[in-house]
Amino acid sequence: MNATKRRKPHTFQIFKDIGGRPFAFTAGFSFLLLLIVWSVLSYAKAVNPVFLPTPDKVLTEMIKLLGTGEYWHHIGISVFRVSAGFILACIVGIPLGIFAGTFKYGEAFVEPPMEFIRYMPAVAFIPLIMVWAGIGEWAKILLIFLGCFFQLVLMVADNTRRVSADLLQASFTLGAGRWKAIETVLIPAIQPQLMNTLRLILGWAWTYLVVAELVAVNSGLGYAIMKAQRFLNTDQIFVGIIVIGLLGLISDRIFAFLNRRLFPWA
Amino acid sequence: MEAAKKQEALYEEKAAGSIGSAPAEAGRQGEIVIAGLGKVYASKKNRFEALAGIDLTIGANEFVTIVGPSGCGKSTLLRIVAGLDDLTEGSVRLDGDEVVGPGAERGMVFQGYTLFPWLTVRENIEYGPKLKGVSTLERRAISSHFLKVIRLEQFANAYPKQLSGGMKQRVAIARALANRPKVLLMDEPFGALDAQTKLEMQEMLLEVWEKEKTTVLFITHDIEEAIFLSRRVVVMGANPGRILKAFDVKLPAQRTQEVRELPAFLSLKRELGALLKH
Numbered sequence A: 001m002n003a004t005k006r007r008k009p010h011t012f013q014i015f016k017d018i019g020g021r022p023f024a025f026t027a028g029f030s031f032l033l034l035l036i037v038w039s040v041l042s043y044a045k046a047v048n049p050v051f052l053p054t055p056d057k058v059l060t061e062m063i064k065l066l067g068t069g070e071y072w073h074h075i076g077i078s079v080f081r082v083s084a085g086f087i088l089a090c091i092v093g094i095p096l097g098i099f100a101g102t103f104k105y106g107e108a109f110v111e112p113p114m115e116f117i118r119y120m121p122a123v124a125f126i127p128l129i130m131v132w133a134g135i136g137e138w139a140k141i142l143l144i145f146l147g148c149f150f151q152l153v154l155m156v157a158d159n160t161r162r163v164s165a166d167l168l169q170a171s172f173t174l175g176a177g178r179w180k181a182i183e184t185v186l187i188p189a190i191q192p193q194l195m196n197t198l199r200l201i202l203g204w205a206w207t208y209l210v211v212a213e214l215v216a217v218n219s220g221l222g223y224a225i226m227k228a229q230r231f232l233n234t235d236q237i238f239v240g241i242i243v244i245g246l247l248g249l250i251s252d253r254i255f256a257f258l259n260r261r262l263f264p265w266a
Numbered sequence B: 001m002e003a004a005k006k007q008e009a010l011y012e013e014k015a016a017g018s019i020g021s022a023p024a025e026a027g028r029q030g031e032i033v034i035a036g037l038g039k040v041y042a043s044k045k046n047r048f049e050a051l052a053g054i055d056l057t058i059g060a061n062e063f064v065t066i067v068g069p070s071g072c073g074k075s076t077l078l079r080i081v082a083g084l085d086d087l088t089e090g091s092v093r094l095d096g097d098e099v100v101g102p103g104a105e106r107g108m109v110f111q112g113y114t115l116f117p118w119l120t121v122r123e124n125i126e127y128g129p130k131l132k133g134v135s136t137l138e139r140r141a142i143s144s145h146f147l148k149v150i151r152l153e154q155f156a157n158a159y160p161k162q163l164s165g166g167m168k169q170r171v172a173i174a175r176a177l178a179n180r181p182k183v184l185l186m187d188e189p190f191g192a193l194d195a196q197t198k199l200e201m202q203e204m205l206l207e208v209w210e211k212e213k214t215t216v217l218f219i220t221h222d223i224e225e226a227i228f229l230s231r232r233v234v235v236m237g238a239n240p241g242r243i244l245k246a247f248d249v250k251l252p253a254q255r256t257q258e259v260r261e262l263p264a265f266l267s268l269k270r271e272l273g274a275l276l277k278h
């Protein structure tokens, strides 16, 4: 053993924090790599430009489209549909999930049917939804709602069941009854996990949005993509996909930010 | 602002006074009578007798420790007294009333850390009083008093994750006591602490116990800790969990670290050690 020869720590250490800068740098590098692969494939014409447009063409197209009020209208209506379906799913799903996670009777009543429905693809509901809700705004919101709701309930129930029984028992020995224990222990305890669940579900909501906008609509980002496809305008398809990706990323960051701000104790 | 501060100081004085004179308070006793208690864990395949024929009376304001080998049912007994587990035979009474479920008059300190992570130290201490509907100002006085007692005033607004293990247990004790329980149940609360911290915690606990005057039922498998803390040591044996013997601790009421050197301490330690070996 030589004391002066200190071993350099490994770069890749299990679970070890690396600090904000290296993290951001690595993330940026990852995006850059994606861009490089794309550039190489497209500029070298390794792939037919009809299928894979070059980055600069997509960028000019994006600037052009974002300069039009029409595209912002598409963005606005899509954001509205996602939010409406997602928020409705939250309003109904979160209390139901907490109920199912808290009481065994709740679990028995809620979960088996949900597990069953969850495996039915939401897309398969489209014809049914059109029969029920027509082809108006509600049909799209309903599809997003259905896509999110069942997942949400099951995940919230799971979050609730993970709350430490010791904390609950501590509250009982401090004088809490069942309802007080739910209010002062269960609900605060699940909040950080719940935020993560909502983050994931919001991702699902964006997926179902595109599905919802593929049929019988004349507005929204999904529609814009479909229209571009009809004219084999891959530039615009790429713009649509990137814009949806950006919107998803923004909403995700907002959730992450809220999580840090609201739950400093976690 | 100034007026509010003064008011708070006033309340604190009042609260400290009333907490100090606790035994004089009417109706606050805390005698536990365990009679013929048995506990059987039964599943479809097997039947396990965890406790059998436990008879034990703990007087009001008494400090009793229970020692015994691992798995002899100490925690089970304590949880039954707390009302967190059901008994299968016999009864537990607190001041004559049968215990049927958990309640604020039987506070508990667990072995693991059970502070509410989303509440600050102060809010954790105020949790019980808040449930009872104690006013904000009075609650503040109570928490200030206990923060002083556990010497964590400067951590009042810290979250549990910022505390060391010993500090967490101090807060857990304060949280239980702030609720003014008749009985304090403690399940190896210092089991996870290092030797030095453990000694400090024991002294602090005795100090608090003398001030607050509640009945304490304390579980440990550390014989020295049992003798040092209590007026009576109850030894349990396993298969089925039962009481082997109880010892009165004949040591000065004022416990300092020096009592550990006294012949009475050492001989009791030897006796308990021999009993636990079998």
Ligand SMILES: Nc1ncnc2c1ncn2[C@@H]1O[C@H](COP(=O)(O)OP(=O)(O)OP(=O)(O)O)[C@@H](O)[C@H]1O
Pocket (backbone or CB within 6 Å): B041, B048, B050, B068, B069, B070, B071, B072, B073, B074, B075, B076, B077, B221
């Ligand atoms: N839920 C349960 N189902 C079946 N058996 C149990 C259950 N809980 C405890 N036991 C059994 O009861 C016995 C007593 O357990 P208990 O936790 O009370 O022991 P203990 O004296 O506190 O031990 P330790 O000192 O290790 O904490 C053990 O043998 C354990 O296996």
Ligand SMILES: [Mg+2]
Pocket (backbone or CB within 6 Å): B074, B075, B076, B187
């Ligand atoms: Mg135990």
